[in-house]
Amino acid sequence: MKTLGLVMSAILALGITGATAQQITYPTKNISVIIPKNPGGGTDTSTRLTLEYAKQYLPSGIIFVPENKPAGNGVTGLIELAHAKPDGLTLGTTTVELAMFPHQKKAPVTYADFTPLVAQIADPCAVVVRADSAYKTLQELIDAAKAEPGKIQVANSGAGAIYDLATSNIEKKFGVKFKHIPFNEGTGPSIAALVGGHVDAVITTPGSAKSQVDAGVLKILGVMDDHRFALFPDVPTFEEALGADAGVAMRAWAAIAAPADLDPAAKEQLVAAFKAVLANPEYQEAMKKQGIVPGTLVGDDVAKMMQADHDLYKELIAEAK
Amino acid sequence: MIDILHAAEIVFSAQSLVMLFLGVFAGILIGALPGLTVNMGIALLLPLTFTFEGMAGILMLLGVYCGAIYGGSITAILINTPGTPASAATVLDGYPMATKGEAGRALGLSTGSSVFGGVFSTIALILVAPQLAKVATGLSAPEYFALGVFGISIITSVSSHSIIKGLMGGAIGLAIACIGLDPMTAGMRFTFDSYYLMGGISFVPILVGLFAFSQAMLGMEDNAVEKGRSKDRKVKVKIDRVLPTWLDFRRVLPTYVRSSAIGTVIGSIPGTGGDIASFISYTEAKRWSKHPEEFGHGSPEGVSAPEAGANAVSGGAMVPLMTLGIPGDGATAIMMGAFMVQGLQLGPMLFTEHPVEVNTIFIGLLVANLLMGALGFLGIRLFTKVMIVPRKVLVPIILVLCAVGSYSVNHTMIDVFVMMIAGVLGYVMMRLDFSMSPIVIGIILGPMVEANLRRALIMSDGDFSIFVTRPICAIFLAIAVLTLLLPVVGPKFGAWRRARKAMSAPDAEGRTAE
Numbered sequence: 123m124k125t126l127g128l129v130m131s132a133i134l135a136l137g138i139t140g141a142t143a144q145q146i147t148y149p150t151k152n153i154s155v156i157i158p159k160n161p162g163g164g165t166d167t168s169t170r171l172t173l174e175y176a177k178q179y180l181p182s183g184i185i186f187v188p189e190n191k192p193a194g195n196g197v198t199g200l201i202e203l204a205h206a207k208p209d210g211l212t213l214g215t216t217t218v219e220l221a222m223f224p225h226q227k228k229a230p231v232t233y234a235d236f237t238p239l240v241a242q243i244a245d246p247c248a249v250v251v252r253a254d255s256a257y258k259t260l261q262e263l264i265d266a267a268k269a270e271p272g273k274i275q276v277a278n279s280g281a282g283a284i285y286d287l288a289t290s291n292i293e294k295k296f297g298v299k300f301k302h303i304p305f306n307e308g309t310g311p312s313i314a315a316l317v318g319g320h321v322d323a324v325i326t327t328p329g330s331a332k333s334q335v336d337a338g339v340l341k342i343l344g345v346m347d348d349h350r351f352a353l354f355p356d357v358p359t360f361e362e363a364l365g366a367d368a369g370v371a372m373r374a375w376a377a378i379a380a381p382a383d384l385d386p387a388a389k390e391q392l393v394a395a396f397k398a399v400l401a402n403p404e405y406q407e408a409m410k411k412q413g414i415v416p417g418t419l420v421g422d423d424v425a426k427m428m429q430a431d432h433d434l435y436k437e438l439i440a441e442a443k
Numbered sequence: 444m445i446d447i448l449h450a451a452e453i454v455f456s457a458q459s460l461v462m463l464f465l466g467v468f469a470g471i472l473i474g475a476l477p478g479l480t481v482n483m484g485i486a487l488l489l490p491l492t493f494t495f496e497g498m499a500g501i502l503m504l505l506g507v508y509c510g511a512i513y514g515g516s517i518t519a520i521l522i523n524t525p526g527t528p529a530s531a532a533t534v535l536d537g538y539p540m541a542t543k544g545e546a547g548r549a550l551g552l553s554t555g556s557s558v559f560g561g562v563f564s565t566i567a568l569i570l571v572a573p574q575l576a577k578v579a580t581g582l583s584a585p586e587y588f589a590l591g592v593f594g595i596s597i598i599t600s601v602s603s604h605s606i607i608k609g610l611m612g613g614a615i616g617l618a619i620a621c622i623g624l625d626p627m628t629a630g631m632r633f634t635f636d637s638y639y640l641m642g643g644i645s646f647v648p649i650l651v652g653l654f655a656f657s658q659a660m661l662g663m664e665d666n667a668v669e670k671g672r673s674k675d676r677k678v679k680v681k682i683d684r685v686l687p688t689w690l691d692f693r694r695v696l697p698t699y700v701r702s703s704a705i706g707t708v709i710g711s712i713p714g715t716g717g718d719i720a721s722f723i724s725y726t727e728a729k730r731w732s733k734h735p736e737e738f739g740h741g742s743p744e745g746v747s748a749p750e751a752g753a754n755a756v757s758g759g760a761m762v763p764l765m766t767l768g769i770p771g772d773g774a775t776a777i778m779m780g781a782f783m784v785q786g787l788q789l790g791p792m793l794f795t796e797h798p799v800e801v802n803t804i805f806i807g808l809l810v811a812n813l814l815m816g817a818l819g820f821l822g823i824r825l826f827t828k829v830m831i832v833p834r835k836v837l838v839p840i841i842l843v844l845c846a847v848g849s850y851s852v853n854h855t856m857i858d859v860f861v862m863m864i865a866g867v868l869g870y871v872m873m874r875l876d877f878s879m880s881p882i883v884i885g886i887i888l889g890p891m892v893e894a895n896l897r898r899a900l901i902m903s904d905g906d907f908s909i910f911v912t913r914p915i916c917a918i919f920l921a922i923a924v925l926t927l928l929l930p931v932v933g934p935k936f937g938a939w940r941r942a943r944k945a946m947s948a949p950d951a952e953g954r955t956a957e
Contacts, residue, residue: 161486162777170490193853194642195624201638226629228641275902282629303901306626306894310769310776311714317767318580320902333768333790411784 144398146179146391148210153180155188155378156214158199165376166190167412168242169215172378172396175405179395186213195219197229204235208381210388213239217376218284221431225439226282233432237384238424240396241377241417242409245327246347247288248357252316253341255323260344260363263323267298277321280306285325287438288346288372294441295370316340327374328354329413346372352415372434375417377424393421450802454810459502462495463807466503467814470510471822475518475526477655477841478647478848481511481717482773492781498800501781502807508774509757509811512717513557513819516750520549521829522841524655529717529753531650531883532725535601536738536745543741546827551687552743553750554819556699560751561812563703564710564758568765569805575759576766579711584899585909587712589919591892594719596923597726598881599930601739606930609881612872616885619644626894627901639857646886648849648862653879655845656866661873662838669834685823691743698728698744702751709752710759716772717753718887722880724752726926758808765793765801 155173159165173186180186191199196219203214216236223229249260257263267274278285281304289302303321305312309330316324317339324331328351334340335354342357348371350359361369378396380389397420399405409416419427453459466488473484484507492500515526520537533553540549567575582590598613599606622633623643634640687695702724709720728748729738738745760771768790770776782789787800794801829837849862869879903909911917 160773161483162489162773162780167780189854191854192642193645193855193857194638194640197638197641198855198857228624228629228631229638280629281625281627301901303898304627304894305898307714310763314580314713314763314767314769315583317769318583320583333788333792336788337791339791408784411786412780413783 144179144391144395146395147181148385148388148391149181149184151211152185152187153210154212155186156199156203156212157188157190158192158196158203158215159190159217160192161190164243164414165215165217168376168409168414169378171405171408171412171414172240172242172399175399175402175408176395179398195228197223200229200231203379204231204381206381208237208384210380210385210392213378213380213392215376216379216428218374218431221428222282222284222287222435222439224432225436233425233428235382236379236428237382237389238377238379238428239389239392239421240400241375241419241424241427242400243414244373244375244417244419244427245329245415246345246351247285247325247372247374248328248331248345248351249292249343250313250316250324250326250328250331250335250340251322251343252319253338255341257323257343260358260360263343264292264296264298264364267300268296271299272301274300274323275303275321276300277303277305277312277315277324279309279312279326280304282439282442284372284374287435287442288325290442291346291370291372291438294438295368296364313340328357329415332413346370373427373431375427375431377417377419377428379424389421396420446798447802447806449799450806453498453799453803454502454806459499459807460810462499462503463506463811463814466506467510467811467818468506470507470512471514471517471815471818473507474511474514474516474530476848477518477524477526477651477844478851480527480647480852481508481529482777483851484511485774485777489777489781493784497785498803498807501778501785501804502811504778504781505757505804505807506811506814508778509561509754509808509815510818512754512757513554513561513750513815515753516553516557517550517822517826520553520746521546521826522655522837523658524841525650527717528646528650528883528887529721529756530749531654531718531880531887532721532749533746533753534654535725535749535880536740536742539739540741540743540746541830545741546830547685547823548687548691548743549741549746550823550826551685551820552691552695552746554816554823555687555692556695556702556747556751557754557819558812558816559699560703560706560754561757561815562809563700563751564707564755565805565808565812566758567704567707568758568761568808572762572766575707575711575762578708579713579763579771580767582712582915584895584902585913585916586919587714588892588895588899589910589916589923590709590712590715590723591719591888591895593919593923593926594723594726594888595884595892596926597722597729598884599927600726600729601878601880601884604876604878608875608877612877612879612881613885616882616887617889618885619649619882620886620889620893626890627897639855644861645852645858647852648858649865649886650883651845651849652862652865653869653882655841656862657869657873657879659838659841659845660866660870662834662841666835666838685820695743695747697731698747699751701727701731702748703755706752706755707759710756710771711762713763713769713771715891716760716774717756719891720756720759721749721753722884722887724748730926754812757812761804761808764789765804766791768793 206212224232278289309326312324315321344360344363345351406416473479515530516533518524518526519530519533520541523538525531537549598609705724706720709715725748728744732744760775763769763771764775849858
């Protein structure tokens with residue numbers, strides 16, 4: 123792949139426009155990429171890795187310049203991206219929060235303000251319990267919650283954030299009530315609380331509990347998606363565990379996007395390049411090493427997911443009030 | 444045993460040692476520059492480690508981690524500006540000691556305590572990591588709340604001039620910590636429809652403003668005063684020795700041990716870090732000291748305690764990371780990425796599946812701490828040269844560093860303005876004899892106290908008895924109340940006792956006269 127890139131740049135340097143499908147030819151300047159999260163997290167890591175493997179399709183001398191702008195929970199970064207010129211020279215990473223914040227009056231921008239290009243992560247929410255928990259299956263957990271409403275303590279990410287809404291979604295779907303224990307500091311402390319036995323269950327992405335699950339300390343009861351999660355092929359989906367009408371899809375995603383009304387030529391080139399990146403086995407390997415299951419959605423498929431989530435969270439947030 | 448030898452072979456290879464050295468060196472620089480924090484340093488160097496095979500990259504990050512925590516103390520002592528939040532407590536006694544002309548002694552003590560804290564926690568990590576992890580996961584929201592209150596209670600003892608002003612400062616800090624999204628209900632608090640404020644005011648710009656910018660303004664003021672007299676400031680910086688004297692060492696050794704133990708335990712609790720550890724170590728040092736009246740005026744224990752505590756966090760934070768796969772603080776969260784790239788899955792399986800790598804990390808941490816000490820002690824003479832830089836040269840440099848450091852946190856100009864406003868307010872408050880530390884303590888510990896108080900009450904369905912029925916929690920809270928009241932009640936009690944003595948004194952005199 124590297125040699126291909128070299129050959130490509132050589133060809134370009136000679137001024138021959140013999141570009142392949144994935145080649146990005148439009149930029150005349152460096153492309154800045156706004157990452158509205160702190161360095162080192164899943165959003166940041168996955169974005170940087172994706173850019174790393176996409177840069178070979180850029181013209182020689184042009185690079186991606188990622189910049190972390192986590193101020194204001196990342197909303198200021200999203201606003202900046204939405205207001206940037208749609209010339210393909212400013213990209214950025216949007217996250218599932220974009221589907222929630224507008225309904226909570228936390229962001230003035232929605233999915234409609236962006237042109238999604240690639241969703242490099244789309245991890246499902248999962249229900250995690252201790253391996254020695256009394257609840258061996260999802261069904262047992264739901265039954266227990268029905269018997270004693272508001273008794274089972276479920277740790278999540280703080281009111282109004284994704285894992286809290288996922289908990290609400292379960293409650294709504296099965297007519298049960300949990301005691302929500304918010305952990306706004308992040309997933310780490312909530313998993314530590316579960317390991318220490320201070321809460322009964324945690325809703326999080328499967329990857330963040332992997333080391334404890336592999337060691338047999340924790341157990342994943344089910345994932346909220348229409349298919350099983352690649353890291354844990356033995357864990358059933360909600361539909362499999364609870365019956366055909368129990369299907370829910372709640373995914374924590376991160377997607378690289380451009381401002382709305384992106385120049386069609388630029389969009390076509392970028393989507394083709396990112397599609398090639400997702401198919402690159404080296405890229406998939408690098409993502410897996412970071413504990414991330416690489417996404418599969420590009421272009422308009424991402425837009426569809428964003429819109430579906432926008433509607434889903436609108437409903438959930440309205441009900442939670 | 445073979446694993447250990449194999450690991451030693453990896454650490455003591457030329458490549459690893461060079462990487463460790465570079466890491467520590469870069470770490471000290473990053474730590475010493477106000478605004479650049481430990482987390483930022485590790486995040487900056489993380490992509491670099493992906494290119495190295497094996498453990499070399501991880502060793503470099505360990506070096507940065509140790510070096511940066513230590514580096515913050517250098518600027519804290521020399522220019523009254525903590526390089527990282529973890530050194531905010533070091534200014535309390537470090538700077539007064541340096542202005543007394545004992546900059547070398549202060550740096551020697553802080554370097555010594557940093558090495559001691561780092562080595563202590565590494566040994567604790569090697570010997571009792573699984574037990575420490577049990578302690579960390581055994582604590583729940585009520586205990587975290589009590590620990591936070593315990594930390595906040597020191598406000599009355601770090602405000603040297605006036606307890607009322609200290610409490611006011613603490614309240615200001617807590618109020619600043621309230622800005623942003625409510626941690627439990629996600630409602631907005633004091634955001635005034637600003638999306639920047641929604642995420643809360645970033646801590647680093649405030650810290651840089653309160654300490655560095657206000658200090659620079661004081662410097663400008665002094666310059667203006669001196670101009671009239673056309674007399675250069677003479678600061679005595681004679682350095683006789685860089686290692687602490689035997690007398691000093693013997694005096695601070697108990698403080699070293701106590702602070703290191705505190706730092707190790709706090710480091711092993713997920714979600715807490717060096718900033719909290721250093722302040723709690725400082726209070727404990729004052730509580731146990733035979734000379735509590737020296738605190739705030741250049742006490743050797745006061746310089747040593749925060750540094751030993753902050754550096755002991757490095758080993759402590761590795762405990763949950765390695766044994767549970769849960770990072771103990773922000774820096775180790777970023778480091779996790781480097782471990783995963785090398786195919787090391789952190790967590791309970793690590794010790795059985797990768798014994799060589801585990802031992803490499805152990806030995807690497809030890810070597811990193813020793814290298815940090817070597818570089819630190821060698822550098823003391825060089826660092827103290829800062830003290831003889833003329834103020835009119837130093838002040839502009841500090842101002843530029845303040846702006847760059849604040850901007851680099853979030854890449855936004857708003858942070859630079861926040862820093863400047865905090866700086867001007869800090870200057871005014873300093874002129875009014877407020878200390879900066881209570882504000883910083885409020886900002887650091889406010890979110891921890893609030894979130895855990897409310898979480899504990901959710902768990903107990905609003906029943907406050909959860910705080911007194913759990914023994915560890917109750918003990919912490921009891922000591923906190925004592926700490927808070929002692930500086931208020933203590934002098935009154937002393938006066939009452941003296942008064943009683945004075946009453947009985949005439950009798951005694953009368954008797955001797957007979």
